Amino acid sequence: MRLKSFLTGILIVLLWPVTATLAQNKPAAADTGKVFSLDDLEGIVFKNHPIVKQAALLSEAAKANVLQSLGYFDPALKASFGRKLFGNTEYYNNWSNELKIPLYVAGADLKIGYDRFVGTYTNPETRTGTDGLTAVGLSIPLGQGLLIDARRSTLWQAKAMVSYAEADKVKQINTVWYTAVKDYWNWYYAYREYTLVKEGLDLARTRFTAVRNQTLVGDKPPIDSVEASITVQDREIQLAKSAIELQNTLLVLSNHLWNEQGSPLELPRNAVPQTVSEKITLPSTLALDTLLGQANSHPELVKLRAKGTQLDIERRYRQEQLKPKINISGALISSRRDFNSYVPDYYDFNWRNYKVGIEFAFPLFLRAERGKLKEVKIKQQQLDYDLQQSGREINNNVRTAYNSLNAYKAQLNIQIQSITNQQLLLKGELQKFELGESTLFLINSRESKLIDMKIKRESIVAGYQKSLAELYYKAGTRQSQTN
Numbered sequence: 132m133r134l135k136s137f138l139t140g141i142l143i144v145l146l147w148p149v150t151a152t153l154a155q156n157k158p159a160a161a162d163t164g165k166v167f168s169l170d171d172l173e174g175i176v177f178k179n180h181p182i183v184k185q186a187a188l189l190s191e192a193a194k195a196n197v198l199q200s201l202g203y204f205d206p207a208l209k210a211s212f213g214r215k216l217f218g219n220t221e222y223y224n225n226w227s228n229e230l231k232i233p234l235y236v237a238g239a240d241l242k243i244g245y246d247r248f249v250g251t252y253t254n255p256e257t258r259t260g261t262d263g264l265t266a267v268g269l270s271i272p273l274g275q276g277l278l279i280d281a282r283r284s285t286l287w288q289a290k291a292m293v294s295y296a297e298a299d300k301v302k303q304i305n306t307v308w309y310t311a312v313k314d315y316w317n318w319y320y321a322y323r324e325y326t327l328v329k330e331g332l333d334l335a336r337t338r339f340t341a342v343r344n345q346t347l348v349g350d351k352p353p354i355d356s357v358e359a360s361i362t363v364q365d366r367e368i369q370l371a372k373s374a375i376e377l378q379n380t381l382l383v384l385s386n387h388l389w390n391e392q393g394s395p396l397e398l399p400r401n402a403v404p405q406t407v408s409e410k411i412t413l414p415s416t417l418a419l420d421t422l423l424g425q426a427n428s429h430p431e432l433v434k435l436r437a438k439g440t441q442l443d444i445e446r447r448y449r450q451e452q453l454k455p456k457i458n459i460s461g462a463l464i465s466s467r468r469d470f471n472s473y474v475p476d477y478y479d480f481n482w483r484n485y486k487v488g489i490e491f492a493f494p495l496f497l498r499a500e501r502g503k504l505k506e507v508k509i510k511q512q513q514l515d516y517d518l519q520q521s522g523r524e525i526n527n528n529v530r531t532a533y534n535s536l537n538a539y540k541a542q543l544n545i546q547i548q549s550i551t552n553q554q555l556l557l558k559g560e561l562q563k564f565e566l567g568e569s570t571l572f573l574i575n576s577r578e579s580k581l582i583d584m585k586i587k588r589e590s591i592v593a594g595y596q597k598s599l600a601e602l603y604y605k606a607g608t609r610q611s612q613t614n
Contacts, residue, residue, distance in 0.1 A: 167398060168405040169315060172387065175396075176311050177304075179389040186303040193289070193296035200289040203282035206232045215250070223250035226263070238280040240270045242462065260466065266486065268462020275454040284448040288441045295437035301607070302430035308609055311387040312600040318380040319404040320593035324586050325373040331582040332366040335575075339363050342571065358571045362579075407592050409547060411540045414602070419533055422606040426525045429607030435518045442511050449504040455493035462486045525605065532602035539595035546588045553581045 177183055209229045215222035229244040247263030248254075272280070339359040345351040381398055388396035414422075426432075463485050466478040477483070494500070557577040563569035603610040 165399070165402055166405055167402045169312070172311060172315055172384075173308070175389070176308060176387050179391055179393070180307055180311075180387060181389065181393065182307045183304055186300045186307075189296040189300045189303075190293065193293040197286070197289045197293060200282075200286040203285065204233045204235060206230060221250045222252045223248070225250070225253070225257075233282065235283070238272050238276040238283070241268075242270060242460075243267050244462075245468075262466045262468060264464050265467055266462040266464045267480070268460060268486070270458060270460040272456070272458050274457035275451055276456070276458075277451075279444075279448050279451050281448070284444055287444045291437050291440040291444065295434050295441075298430040298433035298437065302434070305430070305604055305607065305609055307387070309600055309604040311384075312610070313597050314380070314384045314387065315404065316593040316596045316600075318377075318384045319407070319596075320589055321373070321377040321380040322404055323589035323593075325370070325377045327582055327585050327589070328366060328369045328373045331578065332363070332370050334578065335359070335363045335366050338571075338574075355571045358575065362575045407596070409543065409588075409592070411543060411595060413536055413540055414533070414599075419529075422529055422602065422608070423526060425608055426529055426606045427522070429521075429525050431521055431607070432518065432525070435514060435521060439511065439514050439518070442507060442514060446504065446507045446511065449500065449507050452500040453497055453504070456491065458490040460486075460488045460490075525607070528605040529602065532598055532605050535598040536595060536602065539591055539598060543588065543591045543595065546584065546591055550581065550584050550588060553577065553584055557581055 207230075209231070210227065212226045214224045224247075226247045227244070228246070229242060232241040232243075234241055244266045245263055246257070246259055246266070247261075248257045248259045249261055271277075339356070339362070342351055342355050342359045346353055346356045381400075381402075385395070385397045388398065390396055463480045463482075465474065465480045465484060467474045467480070557574070560569050560574050560577050564571070564574055600610050
């Protein structure tokens with residue numbers, strides 16, 4: 132009896148730090164956490180995320196480029212004036228005006244001009260008389276530039292890049308959302324792991340208190356109290372590690388949270404993720420076929436096709452450059468300055484009063500033009516190969532993600548059955564312990580195994596949800612919360 136009392140006294144001294152820790156760290160009443168669901172995250176991300184706002188500027192920039200390209204078809208007014216007076220002699224008094232209106236059809240230009248070139252030493256070729264001359268005419272390329280010219284090529288390519296920018300916008304937004312969803316489910320897993328470890332710690336503390344009291348009255352051997360205290364300490368270490376993981380995943384998730392003023396937000400500590408049912412319903416094969424069909428409109432493929440359209444326009448323009456330049460211009464001229472005054476017929480607009488001109492140019496070897504055309508054709512071949520490979524990779528990525536969902540579902544079903552069996556083993560072990568036919572070591576082992584299996588279940592649930600988001604991301608779209 133003296134030896135037993137002595138050992139009990141030593142045990143009380145050894146376990147006093149654990150008892151003090153239990154008293155200090157006794158869990159307070161659990162705060163009622165506010166659920167932060169995936170819908171809440173979606174609302175904040177798509178409304179306030181800087182990258183989402185930045186992506187919206189891509190299409191605006193492309194439309195601005197189209198507007199800039201339309202500027203090549205803007206009418207232009209040009210005027211010049213020069214006068215020389217010396218020794219009481221007016222050498223020249225020249226005033227030239229022209230309104231040039233580029234036409235979309237045939238690369239032609241409509242020109243309306245008024246010239247007044249007078250003076251003693253004015254070139255007789257350009258002298259007009261004191262009333263000046265008015266001209267209305269056209270400049271038309273009959274060779275190079277008839278079907279496509281630089282300004283139409285620039286405009287058409289700019290319009291093709293609008294769809295490229297729209298696809299790039301969708302791709303960036305999808306990437307932001309996919310990253311946010313993965314971070315959300317990482318936070319969900321960290322929270323569930325922390326909750327399960329905390330529940331295990333609470334059980335270990337309760338068991339330690341009961342075993343310690345039984346040891347003090349002599350119903351349990353002192354070694355059981357030591358075993359119970361080691362379990363408490365081990366789970367306290369696990370809880371501290373889980374708390375750090377939870378805090379870190381919460382911070383990572385907060386990277387996606389911004390308010391309307393563009394200031395960063397952080398989730399409160401009492402925020403909790405949404406609950407998830409253990410019953411998994413896989414997307415149907417019809418849904419898979421739909422996703423595979425949508426994959427043909429994947430933003431990456433849309434971008435490649437837009438680039439292909441742009442290269443096709445560039446190829447047509449470079450082929451046009453192989454033609455000779457044959458530009459013809461003509462204008463009817465008149466000394467009329469308005470439509471109210473009288474002008475003799477032989478000085479008015481008619482087919483006898485005109486100016487015509489023709490311009491011809493043709494490089495003999497066309498090496499620069501042929502080299503550029505060949506370069507564009509090579510780029511088109513490269514793009515075709517890229518489009519072919521990207522299409523196959525996207526389809527296979529969608530199927531791979533769908534196969535992962537099947538695997539997660541099978542794993543989860545097995546894990547749930549294993550947890551049920553482990554709970555039965557633990558219950559049986561507890562009953563045997565009450566009858567004195569088991570040990571505290573076996574109970575702790577069974578209980579730790581059960582906690583690990585529950586954590587594994589939550590890992591599978593989180594993995595399934597991330598793979599579900601990946602399925603839609605790989606198809607170039609976003610997951611609807613009704614799926």
